[in-house]
Amino acid sequence: MEVKTIGVLTSGGDAPGMNAVVRSVVRTAISLGLRVMGIRRGYNGLIDGDIFEMNLRSVSDIIHRGGTILYTARSPEFKTEEGMQKAIANCKKFGIDGIVTIGGDGSYRGARDLSIRGIPCIGVPGTIDNDISSTDYTIGFDTAMNTATEMIDRLRDTTQSHERCSVVEVMGRNAGYLALQTGIAVGATAILVPEVPFDIDKDIIARINKTQISGKKHFIIIVAEGVGNVNAIAKEIEAKTGIESRATILGHVQRGGSPTVRDRVMASLMGYEAVRLLSQGIGNRVVSFRGDKIVNYDIHEALSMEKGFDYEMYKMAHIISI
């Protein structure tokens, strides 16, 4: 099928670099002679018809900005057949022949459902969690790790002055990818992730005691949000070691800020690839980063993939932080 007009939307949790994808999509499409329609607030905009034509200047001055100029949302209505039909009717009304969806696995499921009903979609991975199985990298991950690292470096100063233990919760939904690499970057004494079962006495208290013997006086413990309550963990550490402990939840600060070079470049490449596919009439695919290459997969296949966890990296992190 010939594609003349494409839509672009951002969906699910925002991630730094989403704007750079939108910029790449708009500029690539226009260079190929396509029209581009911006869809606001994810699938909600498709249902409500909150859709506008974009031009080369609609995406000026956004490559360095966090958040998303298209806004984002979670749309429960889109999961219903009625919501889906409203979305399809608006695609017809606005002449949208294909859509680039920037978001996580949930957004991919929405893209799959639209594709099944005849609107070709291409998924682009945008989430700070790096938890999408079909890709080694998701846009926003690098920026979020750098932001978390900068915050924890500040925390280290006060933790060191007071000779305390800081227990820090980082985001990641049910995954520990963000926690693992941030933990390595800040030299955490211990890193807790949902992928690896842990025992507080053995994996935290004993490690703290061991490092105390060689002279360590302050401690940073990184906890992925999917693991549990950082306040309870801090209390338990204080009770069992006598070291004053504080819990810090970094929260949504990790989702904001100017994207790093890696996120800007990855976003630009992936947006370009998404439009390249749609312009050739190819839909129902997701753009991914594998090894050191941008590739693409069938959307159904992508959603059935499993993502591994790097246990060797996890082991290494604990060997060098003792």
Ligand code: ADP
């Ligand atoms: P993310 O894309 O970051 O994983 P969500 O899981 O919240 O975020 O999904 C974003 C949106 O994608 C949802 O609000 C919904 O509109 C759509 N979506 C999620 N799951 C499905 C599904 N199974 N079928 C259709 N649409 C879905």
Ligand code: F6P
């Ligand atoms: O998926 C990105 C993410 O920031 C997760 O790390 C976190 O669990 C979730 O979104 C938070 O969602 P909300 O913005 O709805 O609080």
